[in-house]
Amino acid sequence: MISKEVHENLKNASWIRRMFVEGSKLREQFGDENVYDFSLGNPYFEPPKSVTNKLREVVNADIEGAHRYMDNAGFKDVRQKVANAINRDIVKPLGFEHVLMTVGAAGGINVLLRTVLDAGDEVIIFAPYFAEYIFYIKNHNGVPVIIKTDERNFEPDLELFEKSITAKTRAVLVNSPNNPTGVIYSDETLKKLGEILTKKEEEFGREIYMISDEPYKALVYDGHVVPNIHNYFRHSIMVNSYSKSLGLAGERIGYIAINSQFEDAELFMSGLAFANRTLGFVNAPAIWQKVISDSLEESVDISQYQVRRDLLFKKLSELGFEMVEPKGAFYLFPKALEADDVAFVMEAKKFNILLVPGSGFGYPGYFRISYCVDLGMIERSLPAFEKLVAYYKNK
Numbered sequence: 428m429i430s431k432e433v434h435e436n437l438k439n440a441s442w443i444r445r446m447f448v449e450g451s452k453l454r455e456q457f458g459d460e461n462v463y464d465f466s467l468g469n470p471y472f473e474p475p476k477s478v479t480n481k482l483r484e485v486v487n488a489d490i491e492g493a494h495r496y497m498d499n500a501g502f503k504d505v506r507q508k509v510a511n512a513i514n515r516d517i518v519k520p521l522g523f524e525h526v527l528m529t530v531g532a533a534g535g536i537n538v539l540l541r542t543v544l545d546a547g548d549e550v551i552i553f554a555p556y557f558a559e560y561i562f563y564i565k566n567h568n569g570v571p572v573i574i575k576t577d578e579r580n581f582e583p584d585l586e587l588f589e590k591s592i593t594a595k596t597r598a599v600l601v602n603s604p605n606n607p608t609g610v611i612y613s614d615e616t617l618k619k620l621g622e623i624l625t626k627k628e629e630e631f632g633r634e635i636y637m638i639s640d641e642p643y644k645a646l647v648y649d650g651h652v653v654p655n656i657h658n659y660f661r662h663s664i665m666v667n668s669y670s671k672s673l674g675l676a677g678e679r680i681g682y683i684a685i686n687s688q689f690e691d692a693e694l695f696m697s698g699l700a701f702a703n704r705t706l707g708f709v710n711a712p713a714i715w716q717k718v719i720s721d722s723l724e725e726s727v728d729i730s731q732y733q734v735r736r737d738l739l740f741k742k743l744s745e746l747g748f749e750m751v752e753p754k755g756a757f758y759l760f761p762k763a764l765e766a767d768d769v770a771f772v773m774e775a776k777k778f779n780i781l782l783v784p785g786s787g788f789g790y791p792g793y794f795r796i797s798y799c800v801d802l803g804m805i806e807r808s809l810p811a812f813e814k815l816v817a818y819y820k821n822k
């Protein structure tokens with residue numbers, strides 16, 4: 428009825444969705460107020476009013492051809508505005524010709540991998556990683572190569588990274604701020620990654636791309652800044668979306684931005700446009716291109732996410748959970764109270780707490796909490812966490 432590959436992948440489908448479904452069952456049984464669902468990274472806050480006002484303006488404007496096909500790369504004026512926004516902290520500026528609008532960051536990563544991968548090419552990812560990366564790579568006949576990060580700070584093990592690069596390596600995929608840890612890779616880490624890749628490109632005589640997946644780039648706390656990947660490596664590629672920064676997860680709008688130092692940028696962009704078309708995306712949604720082009724300075728209220736982070740981080744730390752304080756995104760990634768993180772998550776469910784096991788992110792022994800949720804729910808959940816900890820102490 429369905430392909431063997433898809434059938435097999437269903438067995439390994441996202442733990443995030445699995446726990447979300449479990450939450451629906453618990454809510455039917457115990458009521459919404461008594462279930463504490465931290466499973467899904469669905470933005471809690473609505474888009475800024477300026478964004479919805481712009482949407483009304485665009486929809487109501489009498490613009491001829493506004494709903495027709497355009498260049499597969501997107502509207503030129505929109506791409507230039509995106510490039511201008513990226514150029515604020517860049518050494519060698521981009522132009523519209525380096526930007527392609529996409530159907531979200533997920534669509535962008537698939538377009539990009541379709542463009543650069545030959546069958547059997549390897550893509551390095553750092554654990555913990557966004558679970559769908561594995562499927563995206565395999566979609567295009569690539570081979571995921573997983574490298575575990577340092578538990579002390581969840582930054583890449585550079586020595587292991589260098590040893591893992593082979594003649595088949597085509598790309599390394601980084602995610603900063605990271606899902607699920609909230610870690611931001613430092614300038615020093617990105618600089619060293621770039622130096623290693625430059626050396627390996629010379630050794631193997633082929634380009635190796637550093638792909639930076641950045642949907643949480645605007646969601647940072649305590650004055651932290653996400654470094655611009657294009658300042659550290661010649662063959663860098665930025666993929667971003669407005670799902671989190673503008674609360675537009677369901678609208679599927681994002682972009683790919685390549686480094687302006689690419690040797691044959693025109694050919695590469697033509698490849699991206701071809702992949703965008705032939706994967707069936709054709710082009711990014713026309714209306715949302717126009718909306719976000721005048722909303723690049725806007726953001727959801729990040730301070731409210733920080734309130735949630737601070738409350739949970741403080742309380743869970745007091746209860747004895749070990750974790751790295753997130754600098755961005757809206758997740759905590761604590762160590763589970765037993766070695767088997769899946770078993771721990773199942774125990775937490777008995778207290779109506781819905782978490783996602785670290786195994787779903789390629790990092791057993793930990794679990795993810797998504798705090799892009801109602802503040803009242805977080806406050807109601809705290810006694811349940813206390814009971815969970817007490818259960819383990821008496822076990």
